[in-house]
Amino acid sequence: MSTIVIGAGLAGLAAARKLTQAGEEVVVLEAQPYVGGRTRSDRDRLGEGRPADLGASFIDIGQDKVLAYCDELELELTPAFPLFPTAPGGRLTAASPLRSQVVLDGQRVDDWLRDQLAAEVHAALDAIAPTSTETVSAWTARSGLSPDARRLFCAQTGFNPVHVAAQVPMSMLEPPHIGRVCWMLADGTDSIARKLAESLDIRLGQPARLVRRTRGRIEVDTDTDTFTGYDVVVATPVTPTLRIGFDPVLPPWKIDALLSTPMTQGGKVVARYADGEEIVARIVPSVLSDGPITLAWARPVAADGSVTVLGLAADRADGFLRDEASALAALDQLIGTVLGRAPRRLGGIVQDWTQEQYAGGVVSILLADFPRLPSLLAQGVGPVHFAGEHTAEMWATSMDGALRSGERAADEVLLRRRIRAGRVATS
Secondary structure, X not given: OOEEEEOOEHHHHHHHHHXXXXXXXXXXXXXXXXXXXXXXXXXXXXXXXXXXXXXXXXXXXXXXHHHHHXXXXXXXXXXXXXXXOOOOOOOOOOOHHHHOEEEEXXXXXXXXXXXXXXXXXXXXXXXOOOOOOOEHHHHHHHOOOOHHHHHHHHHHHHOOXXXXXXXXXXXXXXXXXXXXXXEOEXXXXXXXXXXHXXXXXXXXXXXXXXXXEEOOEEEXXXXXXEEEEOEEEEOOOHHHHHHOEEEOOOOHHHHHHHHOOOEOOEEEEEEEEOOHHHHHHHHOOOEEEOOOEEEEEEOOOOOOOOEEEEEXXXXXXXXXXXXXXXXXXXXXXXXXXXXXXXXXXXXXXXXEHHHOOOXXXXXXXXXXXXXXXXXXXXXXXXXXXXXXXXXXXXXXXXXXXXXXXXXXXXXXXXXXXXXXXXXXXXX
């Protein structure tokens, strides 16, 4: 083969597809027994074949690359919806999520109090502009927010999910990057990965252990085989990339960039409930909570009247996501608090990305070092190219960014081919 792609997530699949279309002989090595990476969707645990999106969920307005892929691959989207309400006047700010349904200390906050808290934060954002590197906790203290407004605003740091508010810069919340208009893939997020994988040479269960450069070639060792090519595209998340051996060793600036990019930790709690119309009427567009599940939203109501609700949970080292029964019970309680009665769960599943060795977490944390850090993460080292949501200079950490990064890495390989062909022709 001419190019080896490590990782069959969206970045690796986009790179392999573009290279294959350009005539390259490509093999994709994937450690897991499935394609898609963190766009995984389970179709067994909810019942009736309903997809449970365990990782990526949203396509946001402005993410034109992923929307173009959906159009080209003829993938159906859900109807557009706002993830968060806007403020009076139509503005979307870091205070907008506070206008969703709100649960504090396990109790639903009355609408009038919720709007009062949101207005307080909105006014503070206008009066005391946060700096991009200032942590969320630091800004809430400097702005003088009331205790309830502060707790509610800090709860948003679980959306990615990330760690505690003291570790999250305001640049991740203000200005908001998502929420005005969103879509989901009607047949589950991994439908785009499964479609991209068609006609590609993908070897599942082949974790890359060593990338070796030798005599103008690249060799990639897995647990059972050695693959040889001219170029390699490393399209794995930050943490798994750091576990791959490179010979020669990657330059210090590349390793420093990887080590400077931690990954968010946490996962998803997903359940299918009866009485979908009633639930959707109460939780649309979303539910914000200061509890273990910080954000919950619903997919469209199914033909049988059931609805799938998805919840985000940050890993706070308390074992919450390791206990599936308790995590599903927490989602039941959150939905029941807003609904006013206990919901009837038909199926459920919990995904803990912290425990996934070939994921390493949910998404990268680029913090305030943007765009310098993604630029370093994206830069190739000779015939070793890099892709993934962490390398995207546009829509980083998203499906859109992953697809863009894969195409960019493929372009780098093709440029090397043209340069090499030119040298051969003139020699």
